[in-house]
Amino acid sequence: MRSKGLLPLLCLSLLWLTGASATAQTTAAKPRTIITTDGEVDDVDTFIRMLLYSNEFDIVGLVYSSSQWHYKGDGKGTKFTSEVPNTAKRYGERTELRWPGTTWMEAYIDKYAMVYPNLIKHAKGYPTPQHLRSLVQIGNIDFEGEMDQDTKGSDLIKQILLDENKSPVYLQIWGGTNTVARALKSIEDQYKHTPTWSAIAKKVSDKAIIYAVLDQDATYQKYVAPHWPHIKVLYNSDQFWSFAYLWPKVVPAELQPYLGGKWFAEHIKSGHGPLLSSYYLWGDGQKLPGDPEHTHGDMAEAKKYDRNQYDFISEGDSPAYFYLIDVGLRSMEDISYGGWGGRMVQSKTNPYRWEDGQQVTDYDPYTKKNETAYPQTRWIPALQNDFAARADWCVKPFSEANHPPVVTLNHARNVSVKPGQRISLNGAASDPDQDKLNYRWWQYKEAGTYAGQVAIDHSDQPKASVTIPTDASKGTTIHLILEVSDAKTPSLTRYQRVIATVAD
Structure with missing residues (x-):
């Protein structure tokens, strides 16, 4: 209910809202994306979870590639x-390395086909299994960093980058960058000495956005960076570890149950259909074909590493598509805002490159320190609960599963404020399951440029208020998050973000 005290405050604060709209924000088109993968066990688990979110973005390519850890060899003994x-x-001279083959994506798409009829009862936009199969191509896989020859995979990437659709194409690099590099090299070879080269180079550079998890071959540094310096790159070198092999050393003990065997056994592995029963976990008895180093399924091996049965192994590449899921955090506007795909800042030496690393930390309330992984770690409860709900979508009717709340603002998302000014925050939410909703307004301090803490009154209500500190200087920003979670199990969370910019 609207209180008498908040009513005049709301009216007053709306005078300072720039471009205010009393309606929900318009929904942008789904982001286009191409996934390149080397097929490691964490890629497979990333792929399985990604299929459950494939309604959230427009997949236009699924491409097998190689990396420093996995390559096929040329079949000639080279x-x-x-x-x-x-x-x-570690490996010395090899003719091949831990190659998992070029049929595994299709195998998991076949399992997706078995749960697809149930998934579409819960959300619109899931691609048909037939469509996903049509997107699979083999890229450059013979050796680490091989980019000498055009492949069907590189040709597909080239075609998408040259098409007449001007929307961005997010190139997810789960393995090496070599197949993307080959596509770019092919474009350069075809057009560089023609009158259209300048326009083509600008068109491709404006469209392509690379999200890379580490450099897993040398092709970005050796070819892409010097030849395509204006392609935007999002480079994740630290934050992904909270979802990768080293998570027991990175994730605070208080959050580790979300990655433990008990949680995965209950919410993912058992009773959720053929796709999720294939998900790889410690001590699950499964063996990844072609990779002798995938020994995680052996319970004796799990005990050697102090892991329990069904503990999480790794999804190190999942942040690349977490970033594309629109949950209201606005991080696709600017990845420095932070969101489910992590938080990065613009490189001081390359304005087209955003990075995490030692200079990007969030305060971890569990360790009471600023941590390099916490910009990703902080979302683990919301991400895992969301995963559990989607696992339920594979097998349960709509009435028995949970679905996320819809969160809106009753004013603009960007607010012009003055030091000492008190402003109102006015959000709203609805729930498709009619669940009770819990509200929380909080300051994402690290995402803003104002260094201090602000106090939020009535932070547990849809309508809250905040007084801008008197020491907030012109141009500084304060990021205020409205987080809404439902009361069902697993609890689902969505957001809206208000960015307050201090004016004169």
């Missing part, structure tokens, strides 16, 4: 040594 020193030392 010997190869990695360009990456630690990998060269």
